[in-house]
Amino acid sequence: MYKQLNKISVSAVIVTIISLSIPQVSIAAPKGFKTPSGNIFCELMEGEDVNTNTLRCEIASSLKPQPPQPYPGYCEFDWGRGLMLPGQSKPEILCISDTIADPNKSVLGYGQTWNYGGFKCVSQKTGLTCTNTIGIGFFLNREKWRVFGLSQP
Template sequence: MSRFSVALALTLAGVAAAAAPADAALREFRSPTGKLACMFYSDERVPRQVRCEWRGGADRAVQLNETGKGRRIKITDTVFNPDAKPLAYGKSTTFGRLKCTSRRSGITCKSLRSGHGFTVSTTKQRVF
């Protein structure tokens, strides 16, 4: 994990910018075009969550944890990482009870526990 990723994860988690907790988990991915970027994160203080951003988002993102509803948030950092692995169209990735699927129309992330989630593209964001 790069220093940038650790610092970003700590900011995302809302904890002090120090060494990441020993049980911290972080995984980044992006759309094949690179216009959407997402990050899964958790540690002993922060439940599993996923956050996605889009190019031109004007400091906005969408976020979801395993038990809550998807929500729009204001951000001061970014999860865009050019080295993040692309999630091919039609493919899904999971992190605990969170599942994200990439489609040409955008990325949909859903909690398999609560049924809530979000869909994000560069032109439209929907939380449910």
């Protein structure tokens, strides 16, 4: 009886050691994606809650037409490489010195929708459309971009 308990105890310790050494894999929705063309990459920048989350989307081919900077020297890095969409306000043009482009990101296939952190993005052959919880968003492709959902003054 003692030998059986000892074998069970040793087995439990081995299983515990093995399970602690295996990296934990999250089964939650991915915090980012890329389009099938590999030209657009998006990633959720988590805030304290859904309202303070931000979605960052970069386009390798840059925004076309290139938007003017608010004033000369405003951005000393890469201007117009994509858009930042806050959870509760209008998109902002990126001025970045880094990138979220990662070839290992999950592909959001054409016709698929990504819902995460208060944002919804729809991938289509014509481009990518993303919106926040209050319906403000943007459309983005190689040839053009636009912002929508803003109330008119």
